[in-house]
Amino acid sequence: MNLTMSCFMCSRRRGFSVIEMLIVLAVLAGLIAVIAPIGVNTLRKSQAVSVAKDLKTLSSVFSSKIYLDGGVPVVIGELGRNVDGRSFGAAWKKNDDGEYNYFVFTNRSVDFETVSDVLVDSRQGIPFGIDDFTFLDGGLGRESLDSETIYYSLLGENFIAPLTEFGSTFNEISEGLKTLIQEFFVNNGRYPRDWIDKESGKDYRFEDLSLDASFWANSAFGGVVYKPAGKLLRVSPDKGYKFVFNFLGSSEKGELTERLKWDLIYNIGNDSADTGCWYFHSLEGRKIDISTLEIVKLS
Structure with missing residues:
Protein backbone atom coordinates (compact mmCIF):
# COMPACT_ATOMS: atom_id res chain seq x y z
CA MET A 1 0.00 0.00 0.00
CA ASN A 2 1.49 3.30 -1.00
CA LEU A 3 1.76 6.31 1.30
CA THR A 4 -1.07 8.22 -0.41
CA MET A 5 -3.57 5.41 0.00
CA SER A 6 -2.51 4.86 3.61
CA CYS A 7 -3.12 8.49 4.54
CA PHE A 8 -6.46 8.53 2.71
CA MET A 9 -7.77 5.49 4.57
CA CYS A 10 -6.51 6.83 7.89
CA SER A 11 -8.33 10.10 7.25
CA ARG A 12 -11.57 8.23 6.52
CA ARG A 13 -11.30 6.24 9.74
CA ARG A 14 -11.00 9.47 11.77
CA GLY A 15 -14.13 11.09 10.24
CA PHE A 16 -17.88 10.80 11.10
CA SER A 17 -20.60 9.22 9.05
CA VAL A 18 -23.84 11.07 8.21
CA ILE A 19 -25.76 8.85 10.66
CA GLU A 20 -23.29 9.61 13.45
CA MET A 21 -23.62 13.34 12.78
CA LEU A 22 -27.43 13.11 12.87
CA ILE A 23 -27.27 11.27 16.20
CA VAL A 24 -25.01 13.96 17.68
CA LEU A 25 -27.30 16.73 16.41
CA ALA A 26 -30.36 14.96 17.83
CA VAL A 27 -28.68 14.67 21.25
CA LEU A 28 -27.71 18.35 21.16
CA ALA A 29 -31.25 19.34 20.18
CA GLY A 30 -32.64 17.31 23.09
CA LEU A 31 -30.26 18.96 25.54
CA ILE A 32 -31.17 22.43 24.26
CA ALA A 33 -34.89 21.60 24.56
CA VAL A 34 -34.37 20.65 28.21
CA ILE A 35 -31.95 23.40 29.21
CA ALA A 36 -33.51 26.38 27.37
CA PRO A 37 -36.80 26.49 29.37
CA ILE A 38 -34.84 26.21 32.61
CA GLY A 39 -32.67 29.14 31.57
CA VAL A 40 -35.69 31.21 30.48
CA ASN A 41 -37.54 30.52 33.75
CA THR A 42 -34.46 31.37 35.79
CA LEU A 43 -34.03 34.65 33.91
CA ARG A 44 -37.73 35.48 34.29
CA LYS A 45 -37.60 34.84 38.03
CA SER A 46 -34.41 36.86 38.40
CA GLN A 47 -35.99 39.85 36.61
CA ALA A 48 -39.10 39.67 38.80
CA VAL A 49 -37.05 39.48 42.01
CA SER A 50 -35.02 42.48 40.83
CA VAL A 51 -38.20 44.51 40.24
CA ALA A 52 -39.55 43.49 43.66
CA LYS A 53 -36.35 44.69 45.34
CA ASP A 54 -36.44 47.97 43.40
CA LEU A 55 -40.06 48.61 44.44
CA LYS A 56 -39.21 47.83 48.07
CA THR A 57 -36.25 50.24 47.99
CA LEU A 58 -38.21 53.05 46.32
CA SER A 59 -41.06 52.64 48.79
CA SER A 60 -38.67 52.66 51.75
CA VAL A 61 -37.07 55.90 50.58
CA PHE A 62 -40.50 57.46 49.95
CA SER A 63 -41.55 56.56 53.48
CA SER A 64 -38.36 58.06 54.90
CA LYS A 65 -38.95 61.28 53.00
CA ILE A 66 -42.38 61.60 54.58
CA TYR A 67 -41.65 60.64 58.16
CA LEU A 68 -38.04 61.71 58.57
CA ASP A 69 -37.79 64.72 56.27
CA GLY A 70 -41.33 65.94 56.93
CA GLY A 71 -42.30 66.23 53.27
CA VAL A 72 -42.86 64.36 50.05
CA PRO A 73 -40.48 64.10 47.10
CA VAL A 74 -41.24 66.09 43.98
CA VAL A 75 -39.25 64.24 41.32
CA ILE A 76 -38.60 60.53 40.97
CA GLY A 77 -34.85 61.16 41.16
CA GLU A 78 -35.19 62.01 44.86
CA LEU A 79 -35.88 58.32 45.52
CA GLY A 80 -32.52 57.24 44.17
CA ARG A 81 -29.63 58.48 42.08
CA ASN A 82 -30.16 56.08 39.18
CA VAL A 83 -33.93 55.55 39.17
CA ASP A 84 -35.15 54.74 35.65
CA GLY A 85 -38.05 57.13 35.11
CA ARG A 86 -39.08 55.15 32.03
CA SER A 87 -39.80 52.06 34.14
CA PHE A 88 -40.88 53.37 37.56
CA GLY A 89 -43.22 55.97 38.97
CA ALA A 90 -44.69 57.09 42.29
CA ALA A 91 -47.82 58.94 43.44
CA TRP A 92 -49.17 60.28 46.71
CA LYS A 93 -51.95 62.19 48.43
CA LYS A 94 -52.43 63.70 51.89
CA ASN A 95 -55.56 62.66 53.77
CA ASP A 96 -57.73 64.92 55.91
CA ASP A 97 -56.17 63.42 59.03
CA GLY A 98 -52.70 64.47 57.88
CA GLU A 99 -51.59 60.95 56.98
CA TYR A 100 -50.18 60.16 53.56
CA ASN A 101 -51.19 57.49 51.08
CA TYR A 102 -48.64 56.65 48.43
CA PHE A 103 -47.54 53.91 46.08
CA VAL A 104 -44.62 53.18 43.78
CA PHE A 105 -45.20 51.31 40.55
CA THR A 106 -43.59 49.88 37.43
CA ASN A 107 -44.58 49.10 33.87
CA ARG A 108 -41.87 46.45 33.44
CA SER A 109 -43.27 43.17 32.17
CA VAL A 110 -42.29 40.59 34.80
CA ASP A 111 -43.93 37.63 36.53
CA PHE A 112 -46.29 39.10 39.14
CA GLU A 113 -46.55 35.88 41.16
CA THR A 114 -42.80 36.00 41.81
CA VAL A 115 -42.98 39.69 42.74
CA SER A 116 -45.86 39.05 45.16
CA ASP A 117 -43.90 36.24 46.80
CA VAL A 118 -41.24 38.80 47.70
CA LEU A 119 -43.64 41.73 48.36
CA VAL A 120 -46.75 40.28 49.98
CA ASP A 121 -48.76 43.51 49.74
CA SER A 122 -47.95 44.23 46.10
CA ARG A 123 -50.83 44.51 43.64
CA GLN A 124 -51.30 44.29 39.88
CA GLY A 125 -53.71 46.43 37.86
CA ILE A 126 -54.95 50.01 37.84
CA PRO A 127 -55.37 51.31 41.41
CA PHE A 128 -58.88 52.55 42.19
CA GLY A 129 -59.67 56.01 43.55
CA ILE A 130 -56.43 57.82 42.68
CA ASP A 131 -57.92 60.82 40.86
CA ASP A 132 -56.55 63.16 43.51
CA PHE A 133 -53.09 61.56 43.73
CA THR A 134 -50.05 63.61 42.68
CA PHE A 135 -47.52 61.80 40.46
CA LEU A 136 -43.82 62.56 40.84
CA ASP A 137 -42.17 64.39 37.95
CA GLY A 138 -39.56 62.56 35.91
CA GLY A 139 -41.18 59.15 36.30
CA LEU A 140 -44.11 57.24 34.89
CA GLY A 141 -47.38 59.16 34.96
CA ARG A 142 -51.04 58.36 35.34
CA GLU A 143 -51.31 57.47 31.64
CA SER A 144 -48.84 54.60 32.15
CA LEU A 145 -51.17 52.65 34.45
CA ASP A 146 -52.78 49.58 32.92
CA SER A 147 -53.85 46.04 33.85
CA GLU A 148 -50.22 44.86 33.95
CA THR A 149 -48.97 47.62 36.29
CA ILE A 150 -47.40 46.33 39.52
CA TYR A 151 -47.55 48.69 42.49
CA TYR A 152 -46.53 48.62 46.15
CA SER A 153 -46.33 50.64 49.36
CA LEU A 154 -44.10 49.79 52.30
CA LEU A 155 -46.87 50.92 54.65
CA GLY A 156 -49.05 47.94 53.74
CA GLU A 157 -52.23 47.28 51.81
CA ASN A 158 -54.32 49.81 53.77
CA PHE A 159 -52.11 52.58 52.41
CA ILE A 160 -52.31 51.42 48.80
CA ALA A 161 -55.18 52.41 46.56
CA PRO A 162 -57.11 49.17 45.92
CA LEU A 163 -58.00 47.80 42.49
CA THR A 164 -61.71 48.47 43.07
CA GLU A 165 -63.98 50.09 45.63
CA PHE A 166 -64.51 46.63 47.13
CA GLY A 167 -60.84 45.71 47.40
CA SER A 168 -58.29 43.90 45.28
CA THR A 169 -58.75 40.15 45.79
Whole structure:
Protein backbone atom coordinates (compact mmCIF):
# COMPACT_ATOMS: atom_id res chain seq x y z
CA MET A 1 0.00 0.00 0.00
CA ASN A 2 1.49 3.30 -1.00
CA LEU A 3 1.76 6.31 1.30
CA THR A 4 -1.07 8.22 -0.41
CA MET A 5 -3.57 5.41 0.00
CA SER A 6 -2.51 4.86 3.61
CA CYS A 7 -3.12 8.49 4.54
CA PHE A 8 -6.46 8.53 2.71
CA MET A 9 -7.77 5.49 4.57
CA CYS A 10 -6.51 6.83 7.89
CA SER A 11 -8.33 10.10 7.25
CA ARG A 12 -11.57 8.23 6.52
CA ARG A 13 -11.30 6.24 9.74
CA ARG A 14 -11.00 9.47 11.77
CA GLY A 15 -14.13 11.09 10.24
CA PHE A 16 -17.88 10.80 11.10
CA SER A 17 -20.60 9.22 9.05
CA VAL A 18 -23.84 11.07 8.21
CA ILE A 19 -25.76 8.85 10.66
CA GLU A 20 -23.29 9.61 13.45
CA MET A 21 -23.62 13.34 12.78
CA LEU A 22 -27.43 13.11 12.87
CA ILE A 23 -27.27 11.27 16.20
CA VAL A 24 -25.01 13.96 17.68
CA LEU A 25 -27.30 16.73 16.41
CA ALA A 26 -30.36 14.96 17.83
CA VAL A 27 -28.68 14.67 21.25
CA LEU A 28 -27.71 18.35 21.16
CA ALA A 29 -31.25 19.34 20.18
CA GLY A 30 -32.64 17.31 23.09
CA LEU A 31 -30.26 18.96 25.54
CA ILE A 32 -31.17 22.43 24.26
CA ALA A 33 -34.89 21.60 24.56
CA VAL A 34 -34.37 20.65 28.21
CA ILE A 35 -31.95 23.40 29.21
CA ALA A 36 -33.51 26.38 27.37
CA PRO A 37 -36.80 26.49 29.37
CA ILE A 38 -34.84 26.21 32.61
CA GLY A 39 -32.67 29.14 31.57
CA VAL A 40 -35.69 31.21 30.48
CA ASN A 41 -37.54 30.52 33.75
CA THR A 42 -34.46 31.37 35.79
CA LEU A 43 -34.03 34.65 33.91
CA ARG A 44 -37.73 35.48 34.29
CA LYS A 45 -37.60 34.84 38.03
CA SER A 46 -34.41 36.86 38.40
CA GLN A 47 -35.99 39.85 36.61
CA ALA A 48 -39.10 39.67 38.80
CA VAL A 49 -37.05 39.48 42.01
CA SER A 50 -35.02 42.48 40.83
CA VAL A 51 -38.20 44.51 40.24
CA ALA A 52 -39.55 43.49 43.66
CA LYS A 53 -36.35 44.69 45.34
CA ASP A 54 -36.44 47.97 43.40
CA LEU A 55 -40.06 48.61 44.44
CA LYS A 56 -39.21 47.83 48.07
CA THR A 57 -36.25 50.24 47.99
CA LEU A 58 -38.21 53.05 46.32
CA SER A 59 -41.06 52.64 48.79
CA SER A 60 -38.67 52.66 51.75
CA VAL A 61 -37.07 55.90 50.58
CA PHE A 62 -40.50 57.46 49.95
CA SER A 63 -41.55 56.56 53.48
CA SER A 64 -38.36 58.06 54.90
CA LYS A 65 -38.95 61.28 53.00
CA ILE A 66 -42.38 61.60 54.58
CA TYR A 67 -41.65 60.64 58.16
CA LEU A 68 -38.04 61.71 58.57
CA ASP A 69 -37.79 64.72 56.27
CA GLY A 70 -41.33 65.94 56.93
CA GLY A 71 -42.30 66.23 53.27
CA VAL A 72 -42.86 64.36 50.05
CA PRO A 73 -40.48 64.10 47.10
CA VAL A 74 -41.24 66.09 43.98
CA VAL A 75 -39.25 64.24 41.32
CA ILE A 76 -38.60 60.53 40.97
CA GLY A 77 -34.85 61.16 41.16
CA GLU A 78 -35.19 62.01 44.86
CA LEU A 79 -35.88 58.32 45.52
CA GLY A 80 -32.52 57.24 44.17
CA ARG A 81 -29.63 58.48 42.08
CA ASN A 82 -30.16 56.08 39.18
CA VAL A 83 -33.93 55.55 39.17
CA ASP A 84 -35.15 54.74 35.65
CA GLY A 85 -38.05 57.13 35.11
CA ARG A 86 -39.08 55.15 32.03
CA SER A 87 -39.80 52.06 34.14
CA PHE A 88 -40.88 53.37 37.56
CA GLY A 89 -43.22 55.97 38.97
CA ALA A 90 -44.69 57.09 42.29
CA ALA A 91 -47.82 58.94 43.44
CA TRP A 92 -49.17 60.28 46.71
CA LYS A 93 -51.95 62.19 48.43
CA LYS A 94 -52.43 63.70 51.89
CA ASN A 95 -55.56 62.66 53.77
CA ASP A 96 -57.73 64.92 55.91
CA ASP A 97 -56.17 63.42 59.03
CA GLY A 98 -52.70 64.47 57.88
CA GLU A 99 -51.59 60.95 56.98
CA TYR A 100 -50.18 60.16 53.56
CA ASN A 101 -51.19 57.49 51.08
CA TYR A 102 -48.64 56.65 48.43
CA PHE A 103 -47.54 53.91 46.08
CA VAL A 104 -44.62 53.18 43.78
CA PHE A 105 -45.20 51.31 40.55
CA THR A 106 -43.59 49.88 37.43
CA ASN A 107 -44.58 49.10 33.87
CA ARG A 108 -41.87 46.45 33.44
CA SER A 109 -43.27 43.17 32.17
CA VAL A 110 -42.29 40.59 34.80
CA ASP A 111 -43.93 37.63 36.53
CA PHE A 112 -46.29 39.10 39.14
CA GLU A 113 -46.55 35.88 41.16
CA THR A 114 -42.80 36.00 41.81
CA VAL A 115 -42.98 39.69 42.74
CA SER A 116 -45.86 39.05 45.16
CA ASP A 117 -43.90 36.24 46.80
CA VAL A 118 -41.24 38.80 47.70
CA LEU A 119 -43.64 41.73 48.36
CA VAL A 120 -46.75 40.28 49.98
CA ASP A 121 -48.76 43.51 49.74
CA SER A 122 -47.95 44.23 46.10
CA ARG A 123 -50.83 44.51 43.64
CA GLN A 124 -51.30 44.29 39.88
CA GLY A 125 -53.71 46.43 37.86
CA ILE A 126 -54.95 50.01 37.84
CA PRO A 127 -55.37 51.31 41.41
CA PHE A 128 -58.88 52.55 42.19
CA GLY A 129 -59.67 56.01 43.55
CA ILE A 130 -56.43 57.82 42.68
CA ASP A 131 -57.92 60.82 40.86
CA ASP A 132 -56.55 63.16 43.51
CA PHE A 133 -53.09 61.56 43.73
CA THR A 134 -50.05 63.61 42.68
CA PHE A 135 -47.52 61.80 40.46
CA LEU A 136 -43.82 62.56 40.84
CA ASP A 137 -42.17 64.39 37.95
CA GLY A 138 -39.56 62.56 35.91
CA GLY A 139 -41.18 59.15 36.30
CA LEU A 140 -44.11 57.24 34.89
CA GLY A 141 -47.38 59.16 34.96
CA ARG A 142 -51.04 58.36 35.34
CA GLU A 143 -51.31 57.47 31.64
CA SER A 144 -48.84 54.60 32.15
CA LEU A 145 -51.17 52.65 34.45
CA ASP A 146 -52.78 49.58 32.92
CA SER A 147 -53.85 46.04 33.85
CA GLU A 148 -50.22 44.86 33.95
CA THR A 149 -48.97 47.62 36.29
CA ILE A 150 -47.40 46.33 39.52
CA TYR A 151 -47.55 48.69 42.49
CA TYR A 152 -46.53 48.62 46.15
CA SER A 153 -46.33 50.64 49.36
CA LEU A 154 -44.10 49.79 52.30
CA LEU A 155 -46.87 50.92 54.65
CA GLY A 156 -49.05 47.94 53.74
CA GLU A 157 -52.23 47.28 51.81
CA ASN A 158 -54.32 49.81 53.77
CA PHE A 159 -52.11 52.58 52.41
CA ILE A 160 -52.31 51.42 48.80
CA ALA A 161 -55.18 52.41 46.56
CA PRO A 162 -57.11 49.17 45.92
CA LEU A 163 -58.00 47.80 42.49
CA THR A 164 -61.71 48.47 43.07
CA GLU A 165 -63.98 50.09 45.63
CA PHE A 166 -64.51 46.63 47.13
CA GLY A 167 -60.84 45.71 47.40
CA SER A 168 -58.29 43.90 45.28
CA THR A 169 -58.75 40.15 45.79
CA PHE A 170 -61.23 37.83 44.08
CA ASN A 171 -63.10 37.24 47.36
CA GLU A 172 -63.39 40.96 48.11
CA ILE A 173 -64.56 41.95 44.64
CA SER A 174 -66.97 39.07 44.08
CA GLU A 175 -68.54 39.50 47.53
CA GLY A 176 -68.88 43.24 46.94
CA LEU A 177 -70.69 42.72 43.64
CA LYS A 178 -72.96 40.01 45.06
CA THR A 179 -73.93 42.31 47.92
CA LEU A 180 -74.74 45.16 45.50
CA ILE A 181 -76.96 42.91 43.39
CA GLN A 182 -78.82 41.61 46.44
CA GLU A 183 -79.27 45.13 47.84
CA PHE A 184 -80.60 46.33 44.49
CA PHE A 185 -83.24 43.59 44.58
CA VAL A 186 -84.27 44.46 48.15
CA ASN A 187 -84.56 48.16 47.34
CA ASN A 188 -86.22 47.87 43.92
CA GLY A 189 -88.12 44.59 43.98
CA ARG A 190 -86.29 43.42 40.87
CA TYR A 191 -82.80 42.48 39.80
CA PRO A 192 -80.52 44.78 37.79
CA ARG A 193 -80.81 44.73 34.03
CA ASP A 194 -78.28 42.58 32.20
CA TRP A 195 -77.87 44.28 28.84
CA ILE A 196 -76.36 47.28 27.07
CA ASP A 197 -78.73 49.74 25.43
CA LYS A 198 -77.60 49.99 21.80
CA GLU A 199 -79.11 53.43 21.22
CA SER A 200 -77.82 55.22 24.30
CA GLY A 201 -74.78 53.01 24.86
CA LYS A 202 -75.65 52.70 28.53
CA ASP A 203 -74.34 49.53 30.14
CA TYR A 204 -77.13 48.72 32.59
CA ARG A 205 -75.18 45.76 33.97
CA PHE A 206 -73.08 48.26 35.90
CA GLU A 207 -75.12 51.47 35.84
CA ASP A 208 -78.04 49.86 37.71
CA LEU A 209 -75.52 49.07 40.45
CA SER A 210 -74.22 52.67 40.42
CA LEU A 211 -70.83 51.48 39.16
CA ASP A 212 -68.67 53.26 36.59
CA ALA A 213 -69.36 51.17 33.47
CA SER A 214 -66.33 52.54 31.58
CA PHE A 215 -64.09 51.40 34.44
CA TRP A 216 -65.62 47.97 35.04
CA ALA A 217 -66.52 46.89 31.52
CA ASN A 218 -63.05 47.55 30.13
CA SER A 219 -60.94 46.21 32.98
CA ALA A 220 -59.77 42.98 34.54
CA PHE A 221 -58.71 42.79 38.17
CA GLY A 222 -56.06 40.31 39.22
CA GLY A 223 -56.64 38.31 36.04
CA VAL A 224 -60.44 38.20 36.47
CA VAL A 225 -63.17 39.82 34.35
CA TYR A 226 -66.39 40.51 36.31
CA LYS A 227 -69.74 40.55 34.50
CA PRO A 228 -72.89 41.15 36.59
CA ALA A 229 -75.87 39.67 34.72
CA GLY A 230 -79.17 40.33 36.45
CA LYS A 231 -79.73 37.43 38.86
CA LEU A 232 -76.23 36.11 38.21
CA LEU A 233 -72.63 37.11 38.68
CA ARG A 234 -70.36 35.85 35.91
CA VAL A 235 -66.56 35.79 36.07
CA SER A 236 -64.05 34.70 33.46
CA PRO A 237 -60.25 34.67 33.17
CA ASP A 238 -58.60 37.60 31.45
CA LYS A 239 -56.42 37.03 28.41
CA GLY A 240 -53.20 35.37 29.54
CA TYR A 241 -54.78 33.75 32.61
CA LYS A 242 -56.64 30.57 33.47
CA PHE A 243 -58.84 29.32 36.31
CA VAL A 244 -58.09 26.02 38.01
CA PHE A 245 -60.59 24.60 40.53
CA ASN A 246 -62.18 21.50 42.03
CA PHE A 247 -65.72 20.44 41.33
CA LEU A 248 -67.87 20.40 44.46
CA GLY A 249 -67.68 17.12 46.38
CA SER A 250 -64.89 15.83 44.18
CA SER A 251 -61.12 15.99 43.88
CA GLU A 252 -61.49 16.25 40.09
CA LYS A 253 -59.87 19.36 38.67
CA GLY A 254 -61.56 21.75 36.25
CA GLU A 255 -59.86 24.35 34.11
CA LEU A 256 -61.09 27.42 32.27
CA THR A 257 -59.14 29.64 29.87
CA GLU A 258 -60.08 32.89 28.15
CA ARG A 259 -60.19 31.14 24.77
CA LEU A 260 -63.12 28.93 25.81
CA LYS A 261 -65.38 32.00 26.18
CA TRP A 262 -67.10 30.36 29.17
CA ASP A 263 -67.75 31.68 32.69
CA LEU A 264 -67.94 30.64 36.29
CA ILE A 265 -71.45 31.63 37.38
CA TYR A 266 -72.74 32.51 40.84
CA ASN A 267 -76.50 32.07 41.17
CA ILE A 268 -78.02 34.87 43.23
CA GLY A 269 -81.69 34.54 42.40
CA ASN A 270 -82.35 32.24 39.44
CA ASP A 271 -84.94 29.64 40.47
CA SER A 272 -83.80 27.11 37.87
CA ALA A 273 -80.83 26.11 40.04
CA ASP A 274 -79.65 26.24 43.64
CA THR A 275 -78.98 29.80 44.77
CA GLY A 276 -75.80 30.69 46.60
CA CYS A 277 -73.72 28.27 44.49
CA TRP A 278 -70.99 28.63 41.87
CA TYR A 279 -71.40 26.75 38.59
CA PHE A 280 -69.11 25.91 35.70
CA HIS A 281 -70.20 27.18 32.25
CA SER A 282 -73.97 27.30 32.96
CA LEU A 283 -76.55 26.73 35.69
CA GLU A 284 -77.07 23.31 34.15
CA GLY A 285 -73.36 22.64 34.56
CA ARG A 286 -71.50 21.25 37.52
CA LYS A 287 -71.11 23.05 40.84
CA ILE A 288 -67.60 24.06 41.81
CA ASP A 289 -65.85 24.57 45.12
CA ILE A 290 -64.94 28.25 44.82
CA SER A 291 -62.56 27.99 47.80
CA THR A 292 -60.24 25.93 45.57
CA LEU A 293 -60.12 28.54 42.79
CA GLU A 294 -56.61 29.38 41.59
CA ILE A 295 -56.05 32.28 39.18
CA VAL A 296 -52.97 31.29 37.19
CA LYS A 297 -51.00 33.51 34.83
CA LEU A 298 -49.99 31.63 31.69
CA SER A 299 -46.33 31.62 30.76
